[in-house]
Structures are given as C-alpha cells and as structure tokens.
Amino acid sequence: MALFKRNKQGSNLDTWISEVKTATDTNRYSALFVELVAVLRPPKGVEAAAPIVRLLQCLEQDKQLAQALRNMFVYLFNTRDCQSLFTHVGILSGGTFFSEMFRQLRHKLLPPLPDKRSMYYLLQQAFNKPDDYKWVMAVPAEHWIALFRIVSADMDENDRPFERYLTEALNVLSYKVTYLGLEDELSRKIKAEPGQINPFVEQNKKIQTFIYVITTGDASAHYLQRLAGELYDQLNDCQRIIDEVRAGAAAQGTSMEQSYLLLRATQQLQRITLIIRFLTPGDLPESTMKRVVNLFASIIESVNKRFSISDLYKKSSGMLAYQIAEHKSASGEHYITTTRSQYTDFFYSAAAGGVIIALAAVVKALLHKVHLAPFWQYFFYGFNYAVAFVILFLTGASLATKQPTMTASALASSLDSRKGGVSFPGLALTFGKVWRSQFASFMGNLIVVFPLAYLLSVAWTELTGTPLLHDKKEALQSLRDQNPLTSLAWVYACITGVCLFVSGIITGYVDNKVIYGNVAKRLKEHPGLKRRVPGESLNRFADFMARNLGGIVGNVCLGFMLGFAKLIGEFFGIPFDIRHITISTAYFAFGVDGLDNQLSANDWIGTTLGVIGIGFFNFLISFSLAFYVAIRSRNIPIGRLPQVGKLIWKYLIKFPQDFIYPPRQDRTEESVFSQPANTTAETKI
Secondary structure, eight states, X not given: OGGGSOOTTSOOHHHHXXXXXXXXXGGGHHHHHHHHHHHHSOOTTSOTTHXXXXXXXXXXXXXXXXXXXXXXXXXXXXXXXXXXXXXXXXXXXXXXXXXXXXXXXXXXXXXXXXXXXXXXXHHHHHSOSTTHHHHXXXXXXXXXXXXXXXXXXXXXXXXXXXXXXXXHHHHHHHHHXXXXXXXXXXXXXXXXXXXXXXXXXXXXXHHHHHHHHHHHOOSOHHHHHHHHHHHHHHHHHHHHHHHHHHHTHHHHOOOHHHHHHHHHHHHHHHHHHHHHHHHSSSOOOHHHHHHHHHHHHHXXXXXXXXXXXXXXXXXXXXXXXXXXXXXXXXHHGGGOOXXXXXXXXXXXXXXXXXXXXXXXXXXXXXXXXXXXXXXHHHHHHHHHHHHHHHHHHHHTOOOGGGHHHHHHHHHHHTTOGGGSOOBHHHHHHHHHXXXXXXXXXXXXXXXXXXXXXXXXXXXXXXXXXXXXXXXXXXHHHHHHTTOTTTSOHHHHHHHHHHHHHHHHHHHHHHHHHHXXXXXXXXXXXXXXXXXXXXXXXXHHHHHHHHHHHHHHHHHHHHHHHHHHHHHHHHHHTSOOOOOOHHHHHHHHHXXXXXXXXXXXXXXXXXXXXXXXXXXXXXXXXXXXXXXXXXXXXXXXXXXXXXXXXXXXXXXXXXXXXXXXXXXXXXXXXXXXXXXXXXXXXXXXX
C-alpha cells in the first residue's frame, strides 16, 4: 500500500513506531514530532484520514506506544514556549488592516528571526508544506479528538509548566480584549445604553481572580467551575456587544478598520473561552474537543499562511464587502419589477435613458472633431460620459448595463442566511424578475437610441452641411468597430463589464462610508456652511448628498473609466478599449447615416450581431463579478449554486412568458414548483 511506502523524509509508520518506543534521549522528541507529521501527511491518491486511522489502530493495540507518545507530547508542551500559540497564532495582530498588511509584506521579503525554542517554530518545521492545512482539515474531527485525548492524558500529572503558559496567555489576551473594548467602535455602543457596565473591562477583573485562584492551587474544583461559569457569562456579554455593532452596520455603515477590530476581538474572545475550559477541572466535553480541533486546524492554516496578504484581506474584508453588497442590494431592488405597472414605468425610464445616451453619443462624436492633446481629448470623452451617467442617475432614467451590478446583489440578498434562511426557489423566482427587468431596460434603451441617434446625425448634416462623422471611411469604421469579425468588440465589451462592476463597487463603498461617517449630520453642523447657507436649504443639501453621493461618485468614475480606456491601450500598446451596448448602438446609427444607408448585408448582419453580443458580454461580466462578490460576502457555498440553474430552467419551461412580461399576480414557490415541500427542503441550506 502507498501508505507504507517511505516518503521524501525517509519515514514510514513502522520505522517511526520503532524509534519513538526506543527513544531515551528527550532531545530526539522534536525530530520525532516532525517525522510523525510526515507519517500522517497522506501521500497523493490516499484518503486524508487513512494514515491517522492506522496510527490510532496501532495506539489501541500497543500500550507501550501510547505511553511513549504521551511522554513525547508532555515533554514538548512543557519545555517549549506555547504562549504564542494562544495569544498570536490565528489571531489578527494589533493595529489596522493596512499596518498588518505592510508588516506581512515586510516579513514576506525578510522573515523575522524565529524563536527556535517555541512550539510555533516546531509546527513550522513539521507542517512545512504550503497546503498542509488542507489535509489537516480533511481529516474527520473524531480522529483528531481520539488522538488528542491519548496524547493529553498525562498532561496534568507533571510539574505543569504548560498550565503556566496557559495562564500567561489568558492574562495577555484578557488585557488585549479590555483595550479593544475601549476603542470608539465598541465603547460608543456601550455608552449608548444607560447604566451599561463595560463587559470588556469587567472580564479582566474576573479573569485576574480566576488566574489567582488557579495559581494558588487551594480552591476546590466546584469553586473553579463556578468562577468559570461567571467568566463565560461576561465573555458572552462582550460578544453580544460585537454582534450588535455588526448588526447595526447595515444602518450605520462600517469600515475596513472597524471590520478588522471586530474580527480580532471575536478571535480573542473565542481563544479566552477555550483556555478557561482547559484550566477548569473536569473532563473536556465533546463540544470543547471539537473546538480544540478547530483551533488546531486554524493554527496549522496560520502557519502555512503566516505571510499571506490575500488571506489577511479575505478575513478582514468580509463585513465591509457585505455592507457594500448590502447597499448595492438596496439600490438593486429599484431595478427589479414585480407588477405590470412597475414594468411599464421601468420601460419608459429606460426609454428616457436612451434619449440621454443618444445625446451623449452625439457630443462624443463632436468632441472627436476637436483635435486636442491626447490626455485632454480623452478627458473630455470621460467628462461627457460622466455627465450623462450622473444625469441618468439623478433623473431616475435607467441604463441597461447599470442594472447587473445592482440586481446581482439583490439576487444574492434573497440567499442571505442572515435574513431568515437561504432559499434557492426564492432565488429562481427573483432571477425571473431580474431577467424581464433587464429585457425591458435593453428594449427601452435600444428602441430609442438607434432611431434618435440616426435622426440627430441627419439633423446635424442638414443644419451644418457637414456629416457628423468625418467621412464615409470613418462611418464604415464605426460599423466595423462593433463587428466581432472585424474587431475585438466582444473583448472590449468584457472590459466594459469590468468597468461597470467596479463602478458598482465604488457606489456601494461610498454609500457605506457616507452612512458610517454621518456625512449628512456633519454637513448640517458644518460651521462654514451654516454661516452661508440658510437652514432649510442646508438640510436639503445634506440629505441630497447622503442619498446620492455614492451614485454620483460611482457614475463619475464609470464615465472616466470608459473615457480613458482607449488612451490606456494606446499608451501601453495593448488592445484595450471599451464597447458599451447603448453607445455602440448610437455609433451603429451614425455609421448607417454616414454611408447614406448603403450598407452591405454582411455589415448589417455583422454589426447587428456585434451590438447584441456587446450587450450580452456587458451584462454577463458585470453581473457575474457582482454576483460572485455578493454571494461570497454572505458566505453562501458556491458549490450549491448549480441547483439554482435547474430551478430557473424549470421556471422557464413552465412559465416562459414571465421572463418577458410580468404575470398578473406575483408567482409563488408553490405555483411554480410542482413539489414545493420537498423542493424547499432540498434547496435550503
């Protein structure tokens, strides 16, 4: 069997068993521990649990081996400094996200000097493969629990230096939690509740008492258990404050710094709880042992990812990403139609958006006639787009491609486990609403953009005597630019989709910061504005900025991203440009007029298909990116999403008209899915 073949370190289970049973030199224990991990590391193609199962079988049959293993672990834990495992490993360090990021970057380039007498250093030597944490996590918890119970049986029968490491770690963590509880993000919440005693301060007082009783060794087991119970209640109060701050972030906003602080405080509280359980007399229950396994797995993952900036970002940005997605979700609900009257209104708003885009396209064509330095040429292209998009936003007119980044978050919101459960049938129904709303938006935009752009081009020629585009060559090129057979139109459409996604992220981020920073109240209390602007006007201005600043900033950024895209491509000499369906449709119309309607069949068909494809890729890329971010921010397992496709297909087959026009009454899960009870049971997490 592959399990018994010698690995790269020249170790196998039989050899290791022989060595540990005959070891008389305690200095060999560190090397034997490293070899043990090499034995437990599953070779390629072998089930992760197979090596540890084999070891457990040997331990059950060989009492001498079990005692030798206990001796090794007792010696290692009592002679190597274990404090850092509990106070630092798997816990975000002090400071902010960015200070930690730069610290990890420095250590990635020049690793810190290791403490070779620490348990952490030994774990680094043993779990030296970058993906060791994966097989550690893949081993079922019951196998690790069985191994841990064997090796820890004699841990409290020695002079117990390990207990001293635990009490020191508990003391350090308690003071750190106290400090975090005095930070503004948490202390504001505590001060807001009249008569509230700061639990972050109180827990330190109780922990000092607990540590004193432990170190004196005079207290009974019953008394220690009672003290531990009081400590658990105090720690739960701390966690409740943290949860309330997180829950209030939807209304009050959040920041990367706050998310980082809340995550660090939660990690420290969990670690304190586990240490208290270790120090409290009595057998460790199964639930505690499972937490020990989770701690072990997180420590190994931290060892493997100790200098990973991407891992730091993933851990710290979850709450911020959730709030950005949540604010986009609230905006996205306005882009989803349910009733027929909403559908009609939305179609008309898309038609109004078509008018604005057609005018912006004409301005873009006129700017092309003005020969400026490259930077200023493309700056005014971006400024023109930005003004058009902001007007669209402020007037309530809709742009088809602005929907996906918003509706994706609203779709993911229907899967949000924080809001009462994750329902895949509910997502399928919401997707139908999104699809028909997107269809109405595309049709409303395009029905207006093409004829209006054509008429404006004709009107310009009649009024000025010169064509809107320079000549027939440029007119033909405007068609070929949209044709996927003669240009990279669809590739550029994907780039545009990324720009649309980024603008949506910017919108959500600014909306979140506006709320978190109390921008409206601060504007109303601004001393300079209060002197110059009448009270009611200032209030209206402040409320307007609070409601719209995110949308304005996001649309301005989108405009300049689209405006400068071609300049970036020219500057770096790479194929980099944008294709936006409504702007491409307008240039399609300009090209038709510029060629006096004399187009070949290939140009008609190629350009038409090109424009449709541009819209498809605009939608696909922006929607996919936004939906991915939204579901990741809500901790939704991606592997379960294929089930949604089956439900959407079932909905489409049964009610295809719903994807074009809304039904008279809103569909329910029972009316769409033939077996609602079973379906719901299978498709809820």
